[in-house]
Amino acid sequence: MFPEYRDLITKLKTTDNHFIKKFNDHNQLDEQITELEKHSSSDTTPELKLMKTNRLHLKEQIFEILKSHQQDT
Numbered sequence: 925m926f927p928e929y930r931d932l933i934t935k936l937k938t939t940d941n942h943f944i945k946k947f948n949d950h951n952q953l954d955e956q957i958t959e960l961e962k963h964s965s966s967d968t969t970p971e972l973k974l975m976k977t978n979r980l981h982l983k984e985q986i987f988e989i990l991k992s993h994q995q996d997t
Contacts, residue, residue: 925950925983925986926986926987926990929990929994932990932993932994933947933990936989936990936993938991940989942989943986943989946982946985947986947987949982950979950982950983951965952988953975953978953979953982954969954979956975957976957979960975963964982987
């Protein structure tokens with residue numbers, strides 16, 4: 925996720941608790957989705973759709989944090 929921000933992500937993962945929480949929540953949700961998709965014949969279940977929507981929102985929030993910190997540098 926966001927390879928162009930790899931260095932900044934590494935830095936924020938050690939200095940920004942809010943970023944760490946969003947980043948970890950996204951990764952955990954991503955793992956859950958991957959696991960559900962392995963065992964499901966459909967990716968259109970309401971639960972899976974909601975999880976994917978939540979993952980997207982987390983990714984957008986992470987991106988906004990990255991952009992705001994990039995402007996600081």
